[in-house]
Amino acid sequence: LQSDAHLREQYEKCFTCVEGEIWMNKSFVFCGQHFMRSGPKLELERPLVLWSLSLIFMLYIVVTQSVYDQSFYSGPISKFWAYAFVLSKAPELGTVCSHVLEGVENCESDTISVVLYSWSSYKDQVAGGGWFMTMNYLILQMAMGLAVSGLAYCWIQDGCPSYLDNIVLVFLMYLTYLLLFSFPHTLFTAVTHC
Secondary structure, eight states: OHHHHHHHHHHHHHOOHHHHHHHHIIIIIIHHHHHHHHSOOOOOHHHHHHHHHHHHHHHHHHHHHHHHOOGGGTSTTHHHHHHHHHHHHHHHHHHHHHHHHHTOSSSHHHHHHHHHHHHHHHHHTOTTHHHHHHHTTSTTHHHHHHHHHHHHHHHGGGTOSOOHHHHHHHHHHHHHHHHHHHSHHHHHHHHHTO
């Protein structure tokens, strides 16, 4: 396992995007277009199944590496954006105050919990933090938050740099968001009738 990690690290250090793009253009695009112009129709069902399975395997490797990876907090560019993201949560507290004063439902717990979780995760530089910060801007944030926290929990015994209390907090936070924002009227009605 250590040698695989070392090989992966060496590959990542030596890899350059420019060389990869040049190779892909020469090998796949040009040759593929040339072959398809003059060749017969191909039966590709089986190769496409194998291709899809290999993509799943590669995705597993990428997700595993990225959840374990803490360089998001120290990379030359990403560390700035991680810090900026955490600082950007402070002004959102003003929005919460205005929403509370206006009587808007379900907004304050979302923002306050994101602020507290972001600051705590940044302070501890926990695994998966880059995913949480990135996914905060996307619609699939809640499902991905649950998935990443589940992966971090599964891999914590293998040395994934996270803490159980952090994983439980983020799991509960994203589960709450999923329930609140997926079924807001149903949950609100159920709570008011208790």
